[in-house]
Amino acid sequence: MKITHDFHVHTHYSICGQDSATVEHYVATAKKLGLKKIGFSDHFGDGNIPGARGFYRAHPFEHNAQLKAELAKVNEPGLQLYFGCETEYHTPRREVAITEAEAEKFDFIVVPNSHTHMIMPKEYITNYDKHVEFMVQAYEDILNSKVSRYITAMAHQFDVCLMPFDPKILIEMIPDDTFKRLFDKTAEKNIAFEINVAYSKNMTPQQIADDCHMRMFSLAKDYGCKFTFGSDSHDNKQHDFYPNADIIANLLGLKEDDLAPICR
Ligand SMILES: [Zn+2]
Ligand SMILES: [Zn+2]
Structure with missing residues (x-):
């Protein structure tokens, strides 16, 4: 199927976004790629997150x-724009770093x-077991969050x-059973599974088919997750690979009904 939405783009309002990541750029790109919906997901989170303090302080509401x-000023027939955010996991609180009022x-x-790289103790970085364990715990905490009903999708899991x-080393370490436990609950909570296409930037279709991400995506589908797709674009070049979204959707055999309602 053709994917006609991108629900993960950053603009220059994210401090990691480039000046070229403008609304005009994304609108023009959407027309070129035949997209009907763009979800803007600039970074937003509690400015007190230890380890990510400066970063989130730079993004008050x-x-x-x-x-x-x-x-609100854009008027493009056939194109819907959504004001969203990519928020953060708050390690000490084991909670999502956004209040209900902000959500x-x-x-x-x-x-x-x-x-x-921002929210985990540095000593876990090359301790692969600890690194995986941290992300599994964070994933479960996010699903159990007080604000879980506001979460549209889990972004670029693992x-x-x-x-x-x-x-990829870390994804390959995670057993099917762990994915089953996490994805069952993701589906149950009505949270979608984001396919963040950025990982496939430099891959051929065959490499995409053979890559470890496909095991994770297939399991998410088997356990009933709905999907969103996103480019994680931060500048005016990161959409060039976006047709990979169609390749991934076809490999998974996705149909309209497999997409999260917001991006259908
Ligand atoms: Zn991200
Ligand atoms: Zn992002």
């Missing part, structure tokens, strides 16, 4: 709300369990970034 005002202000929310090793 008033800052992100500038994007909301910009989106109410967004059209959708994605939460990763894998920003371990896909760590900025690590001194191939992140």
Whole structure:
């Protein structure tokens, strides 16, 4: 199937987003790629998260709300824009780093369990068992969160970034049983499973088919999860690989009904 949405893009309002990541750029790209829905997911979270303090202090709500005002001015027939956020896991509180009052202000929310470069004790980074254990715990805590009913999708599950090793090592270590436990509950909580296409940036279709992500995605489907797709774009180039979303959807045999309602 053709994927006609992207529910994970960052703009220049995220401090890791480039100046070229503008609303105009995404609107033009959506037209080029035939997308009908764009979900803007700039970073947003509690400014007191230890280890990620400066990063989230730079994104108070008033800052992100500038994007909301910009989106309101866009009038593009056939294209729907959503004001969302990618929030964070708060390690000491074992909670999602957003209040209910803040969550109410967004059209959708994605939460990763894998920003371990910011939120996990540094000594776990190359201790693969501890690293996996941390992410499994974070995943379960997010599902059990007081704000879980506001969560649209789990973002780039177990896909760590900025690590001194191939992140796939960690995904390969996780047994099917663990995925079953997590994905059963994800489906039960009505939280979607995001397929963050960024991992496939430099892959051929055959490499995508053979890659360890497909085992994780297939299990999510088998255990009843609905899906969203996202590019995790932070600049004006990261959409070039987005047709990989269609390849992944076809490999999984996804149908319209397998997508989360918000992106159908
Ligand atoms: Zn992320
Ligand atoms: Zn992101």
